[in-house]
Amino acid sequence: MVENLVLGIGVTALAGALATVAGAAEDTESDIGSQGDPNSQVQLAPQMGYIHRIFNKAVSGEPPAYGLWCALGAGVAWAFMAINLNAILALIVGAAVAVFVQGVYATTAYLGRTASLAKFEQPVYIDILKSVTTVTMAHAFVAIFTTISMCYLMVAALGHPFPLPLLGLVWGIALGAAGSATGNPFYGKERQYQEQKFGAGVPISASGNIVRYAEAGERSSLDNGWFTSKLAGPASGLCFGLIVFFELWRTVLFEPFAGGWGAVIAGVVVILIFMVIDRFIETWARTTFGPYTEAAAAEPEEATS
Amino acid sequence: MSALGGAAAGGEGINPTASVIGIVILLVALGITFFIASTGGAIALIGIIIGGALIGFGVHFVPVGGAPAAMGQAPGIATGVAMLAAGAGLAGLFGGAWAAELGFAVALGAGAVGGGLMMAITCMMVNVIYVFGMGIPSASGKVDKDPITGDTFPEYKSQGTEGHGLPFISYVGGVIGGTLGGLGGTLIYVELLAVYEAALPVIYNAPLEEILPVAVSLAGIFAVGMFLVNAVLTAYNITGTIEGPHDPKFKRFPRAIIASAVASAVCGMVAIMVVAL
Numbered sequence: 001m002v003e004n005l006v007l008g009i010g011v012t013a014l015a016g017a018l019a020t021v022a023g024a025a026e027d028t029e030s031d032i033g034s035q036g037d038p039n040s041q042v043q044l045a046p047q048m049g050y051i052h053r054i055f056n057k058a059v060s061g062e063p064p065a066y067g068l069w070c071a072l073g074a075g076v077a078w079a080f081m082a083i084n085l086n087a088i089l090a091l092i093v094g095a096a097v098a099v100f101v102q103g104v105y106a107t108t109a110y111l112g113r114t115a116s117l118a119k120f121e122q123p124v125y126i127d128i129l130k131s132v133t134t135v136t137m138a139h140a141f142v143a144i145f146t147t148i149s150m151c152y153l154m155v156a157a158l159g160h161p162f163p164l165p166l167l168g169l170v171w172g173i174a175l176g177a178a179g180s181a182t183g184n185p186f187y188g189k190e191r192q193y194q195e196q197k198f199g200a201g202v203p204i205s206a207s208g209n210i211v212r213y214a215e216a217g218e219r220s221s222l223d224n225g226w227f228t229s230k231l232a233g234p235a236s237g238l239c240f241g242l243i244v245f246f247e248l249w250r251t252v253l254f255e256p257f258a259g260g261w262g263a264v265i266a267g268v269v270v271i272l273i274f275m276v277i278d279r280f281i282e283t284w285a286r287t288t289f290g291p292y293t294e295a296a297a298a299e300p301e302e303a304t305s
Numbered sequence: 306m307s308a309l310g311g312a313a314a315g316g317e318g319i320n321p322t323a324s325v326i327g328i329v330i331l332l333v334a335l336g337i338t339f340f341i342a343s344t345g346g347a348i349a350l351i352g353i354i355i356g357g358a359l360i361g362f363g364v365h366f367v368p369v370g371g372a373p374a375a376m377g378q379a380p381g382i383a384t385g386v387a388m389l390a391a392g393a394g395l396a397g398l399f400g401g402a403w404a405a406e407l408g409f410a411v412a413l414g415a416g417a418v419g420g421g422l423m424m425a426i427t428c429m430m431v432n433v434i435y436v437f438g439m440g441i442p443s444a445s446g447k448v449d450k451d452p453i454t455g456d457t458f459p460e461y462k463s464q465g466t467e468g469h470g471l472p473f474i475s476y477v478g479g480v481i482g483g484t485l486g487g488l489g490g491t492l493i494y495v496e497l498l499a500v501y502e503a504a505l506p507v508i509y510n511a512p513l514e515e516i517l518p519v520a521v522s523l524a525g526i527f528a529v530g531m532f533l534v535n536a537v538l539t540a541y542n543i544t545g546t547i548e549g550p551h552d553p554k555f556k557r558f559p560r561a562i563i564a565s566a567v568a569s570a571v572c573g574m575v576a577i578m579v580v581a582l
Contacts, residue, residue, distance in 0.1 A: 036375065036383070036384070037371055037372040037374070037375040037383050037384060037385075038372070038375045038376070038383075040372040040375075041372075041376065061384065061385045061387075061388040062384070062388070063384070063385075063388040063389075063391060063392050064388065160399070160402070160403055161402055161403065161405070161406075161517075161518075161521045162399070162402055162521065162522070162525050163518065163521075163522050163525075166522060166525045166526060166529070167399075169395075169529060170395045170396070170398065170399055170529065171399070173388075173391050173392050173395050174392045174393075174395055174396045174423065176388065176392065177384060177388055177389050177391065177392025177393070177423075177427070178392065178423075178426075178427055178430075180383065180384040180388070181382045181383060181384050181389060181427050181430070181431055182427065182430045182431060182433075182434055183434075184374075184375040184383035184384060185374065185375050185376075185377060185383050185431070185434055185435060185438075185439060186434055186438050186439065187375070188372075188375030188376045188377075188383065189375065189376050189377045189439055189441075190438065190439055192376075193376060198439070198440055199439070199440035199441060199463075200377070200441065200463035200464065200466075201376065201377030201378050201441060201463045201465070201466035201468075201469045202376040202377055202378055202465075202466070203378075203463075203464060203465025203466065204373075204378055204465055204466065204467075205465055206465075207376070207378075231434070231438050232434065232438070235430055235433060235434055235438070236430075238430065239426060239427055239430035242426045242430075243396065243422070243423050243426050243427070246422055246426070247396060247399065247400060247419055247422060247423070250418075250422075251400065251403060251404070251415070255404070255407070259407065259408070259411065260404055260407035260408065260411035260414075260415070261411060261414065263400075263404065263415060263418075264411065264414040264415055264417075264418050267400075267415075267418030267419065267421070267422050268418060268421075270422060270425075271418070271421050271422055271425040271480060274425040274426055274429050275425060275476065275477075275480070277429055278425075278428060278429040278432055278471075278473070278476050279454070279473055279476075281429070281432050281433060281436050281437075282432060282436075282442070282443050282456075282470075282471075282472070282473060282476075284436070285432075285435075285436040285441075285442040285443065285470075286442050286443075286456065286461065289440060289441075289442050291460035291461050292460060292461065292462065292463050292464065
């Protein structure tokens, strides 16, 4: 009993760590490839006369895209495990196959979406296709491999009833949802509109005027990955890691109590704790930054310039 | 008034003709299921319909800002309605399916809490990014005062935007939406699992223990599929973005519940027919 519990807690910690890496890699991949909602500005920019060299691969929303890739990776891995291939090797092969599909989607999405902007004189840059696609694939491999490894732990060590491919679909969608929710604002506001004022939203009138130049030459999507991996990536990783960890932790540790209701009560308590933290963050921001009134406007601008 | 929202498409009322046609389709689906799969199948279908309606209702609570939120131009979470709701609901389904062997009520509770937990963490991290990464406080664009905390918003909206971040009412809405999504998804799963556990051993002439992985997989796949059907259907009702329960678009939920119930009835009928025919 105690050994099972210790094993369960260890697996929970490992799954949480894998999820953290997955979240960070997923967000960085989507920022380099420009897959999330901020890509609307990448698509809009040439239409407003701003020609750029940013990658443009919004295949679909991040959740269904990662749902597909993780389900594919988990499905291939599951098939190889069924013929008694070593589990780690099967997971690597599964992730590799899924990454090739991701690469195909990324290539066709960049070519198709950029070609559709031809009438606005936006060129298709072949060097971008060569240099950025492989980088997104590398990040996608990390995200997919860690996610399906986490799913494998849930099945093999924790005994979840879902088969591996279904868990890949479920957690792939959750991964995309967590990563896009947390990482998108930082990529959209702080990177694409870096020249706008810090501490305020982008005025609607500035839409499409994304930053297109770097310290030397034109900005590349690889620069965006470098920038967002400093906060958006780790924050997305923390988000997905916390979700997976607490989802498993409350079940592994508290399900034996009160006929299963222990896990439910623990979940409610954790929700309430996060609610209090959120409220603290909200009030902290209001008191620290102050309102955007005439009198208070000068102070935050000076503090951030 | 709004450069982002534009005119509301489709209005907010219920179309009586469409609703009557929908309810007739629902009743026909229920009748066919009762005729082919007897009372057990019909009761399971009613559970599936309730689950679908819960998902449709729950999605309206989830604060989704889409692309404008990613630029800090509008409040909410910077992703799509259906996507976020699916992420939360499926995380709930994961927990519900895990607890399915402990009984109906525990499974539903575990599913609901799983969805709520996913949203609680995600919404908190959204505010972490907005506040600590971008220096932007939360402000609603739809109401001047938070109905829960009483915080005022107009002076906290930066120039040229409709608001940004996640005010507390939106946070609570997100948690409620995730909870309802997880509850609905798990209800669909549990009902389908009961149908398959009863039917598959007879079809394959094998003990339940051998058939259980097939039943779990089939019920899980159908539950995920029906979740996505209901989430996407509701996203069409919302048309773009919604801030949460305080958003005027929230009042559109009755017609989404009707649509979700009808879609769930038809999908549920097909899912039950897989083993009943």
